[in-house]
């Protein structure tokens with residue numbers, strides 16, 4: 165039986181054949197099982213020796229089948245590996261894998277314009293102290309202006325910055341008073357957070373881009389000049405703007421620079437709330453209190469600041485009708501923008 169078993173086993177080339185062999189030797193009516201059954205016909209002495217032999221045979225057959233099965237699985241696995249598709253990870257890909265987010269594109273474009281005009285780029289923290297976000301820019305506690313910006317407070321009393329102006333104080337302290345004829349010119353873009361009701365033109369997370377110029381003879385005409393350069397370069401055409409008086413505690417005088425809504429051409433649409441204008445660029449001359457808090461003498465220096473709604477600007481530039489697209493993660497939409 166053992167010789168026959170070995171012969172058949174060695175010829176087996178599939179799992180099915182292996183199973184057939186198992187059944188024909190070890191199954192209910194298998195050869196080995198039959199031998200076991202036959203033991204009952206023997207006398208006690210013979211039963212003992214034969215029983216031992218048959219049980220050894222049974223154990224050997226079982227073991228051989230298990231081992232042979234393992235061997236077959238091993239062979240199959242090797243075959244699979246050899247025929248598997250191979251990748252060469254070192255070959256350069258044909259297409260660039262990612263694209264810049266439209267806000268990043270516009271941010272870099274504006275940064276480049278201002279760098280050529282001698283501005284430094286600074287990074288403001290997203291988590292700020294209440295002082296930096298409010299008191300440092302002349303918004304004292306209980307001032308109604310705090311209600312204009314619905315603030316996210318952290319458990320430790322710090323805030324998610326509601327505007328890029330929160331970096332003004334830190335930047336003034338970092339660079340100190342400018343030298344004569346060398347005004348301090350800084351651009352500081354950043355993500356801002358407000359607990360807003362979200363609609364087509366309001367997000368709770370959006371980008372602003374702030375600029376500040378402080379020197380011994382900075383005036384409103386400098387401010388208007390830089391704003392015009394900025395908007396002409398970004399839109400690559402003359403854009404219609406309007407200047408209205410605007411109130412911000414950190415500027416005096418303060419202005420609201422609005423841009424003609426390019427989506428509806430000025431006739432009114434949901435994005436501009438039917439007004440034909442989009443509030444885009446609040447600005448003004450830095451309030452003396454803000455300079456003083458930043459360690460700069462307001463009797464010797466003046467400056468302007470502007471806080472551009474970068475997300476809204478990107479909407480204008482790319483004719484994006486709904487602000488919610490920016491944070492949507494919709495790659496099909498977001499990938500189509502180029503400089």
Ligand code: FA5
Nearest residue numbers: 327329360366367370443444446447469470471473476
């Ligand atoms: C400010 O935040 C001032 N810090 C700007 C400033 C800086 C004024 C320096 C003067 C001098 P305001 O709250 O208006 O201002 O916001 C500025 C711009 O951010 C708005 O014009 C708008 O374009 C954009 N903005 C404000 N809230 C949102 C919002 N929820 N979603 C998208 N953009 C917003």
